[in-house]
Amino acid sequence: MNITAEQRKKVKGQGFLSNNDGIHFSARVITRNGVLNAKQIRNLSEVAEKFGNGNVSFTSRLTVEIPGIQYDDIENVKVYVAKEGMTVGGTGAKVRPIVACKGTVCTYGLVDTQGLAIEIHKRFYEGYSDVMLPHKFKIAVGGCPNSCVKPELNDLGIVGQKKPDYNSQLCKGCAKCGVIDTCPMKAASMENGKMIIDQSVCNNCGLCISKCYFNAIPDEEQGYKVYVGGRWGKKTRIGSLIDKMFTKDEVLNVIENAILLYKNEGVPGERFGMTIDRIGIEKVQEMLIANDR
Structure with a gap:
């Protein structure tokens, strides 16, 4: 079958990426912060056996990819993963799937990273699914300063904090x-x-x-540190630290402000860090925490 460039572009927007053989595709299946239940894992194994090449892989952002899928089976894969409440996607100039560490079970975890990340997933990944941005927008939630999920290298990174209350x-x-x-x-x-x-x-x-x-x-002030404009890859940029410790509600407001700022002020093809450098971090910080004062 001859698959046109337009067809490849269309299915990529749905979460099916071309394999390097030019014939097959990888289905990108969304997880909530890298968490799957046993039934979902079984479902993905069945998809890999029925429609793929038998392999299941994980991306660096904790989504699942099933390679070796024929173009004609793309709709079948969507229907099959939907049996266990899963969807495909996670591509394009949008808010990307959220990454979070396992802060709720890790001995170093200071905050409920999974709970917060689920809120962010519902409100901004799902809720903003139709909002087109200048480029992709990645969010990571880390439970402590160990920064295992590299929050400072995301467009917006969150880090759990416990500030000692010293007498x-x-x-x-x-x-x-x-x-x-x-x-x-x-x-x-x-x-x-x-x-x-x-x-x-x-x-x-x-x-x-x-x-x-x-x-x-005896106690501490619990909150979150926020980095903005981070990026990994050919042009690395360490995120700029916002000079404040935030509550959970304030973090959600900052995320919304950041996405809207990027949508309104960003140039097509420009990552958020480039927008920040162009506008100036002082001005951006003022805009991001405007509703928290």
């Missing part, structure tokens, strides 16, 4: 300080008989919470 009056200046011994960043030190925390070094990982023998850090 210096309770510090006894212990010769062996539990906070200093615990801090992986070496942000804590002893000065004039008191433990101090260098906020320019502290990354709010939360590991020092409750480590003081005299309860000088």
Whole structure:
């Protein structure tokens, strides 16, 4: 069968990407933050056996790709994955599927990354599915400063935070300080008989919470750090850090503001980081947190 360029473009927009043999396609099946249930996994195995080449692979953004699909089977694949509530897609100049770490089960996880990412998926991946942008827009949610999902290399990256609530009056200046011994960043030190925390070094990982023998850090302020304009690839750009710690509701507002700013101010073919550099990060930051003051 002779497949035209127009046909390839159309099915790519639906989530079917041409294989390098020029004949077959890979179905890109969307997951919610990389999570599938057992029935969905069985379904994908069946799709691979019935319509593909028997293999199932995962993209770097935690979607599933099933290669080796014939053009004439594309509609059959859509129907088959829909049996278990799955869809194909995740391509084009739109909000892309959300990536999140497993912060809810990881020992270092500070926030419910999966819960937040599901909200973002519903509101912005599904809810903005018809909104065309200048280029693709990637969002990642990390549960702690370990940044396993590289939030700072996404168009918008979110990082869970626990800022230590330190009461210096309770510090006894212990010769062996539990906070200093615990801090992986070496942000804590002893000065004039008191433990101090260098906020320019502290990354709010939360590991020092409750480590003081005299309860000088009994609690924390929990929130989120947000990076914008990150990009990986041939032209790498580390995301610009917004100078504020956000609540969950504020994070959702920032995402919406960022997408709308990009849609209205971005140039076709321009990634969000390029838009930010053109407008200026100070102005962009002002626009992104305008509703949070």
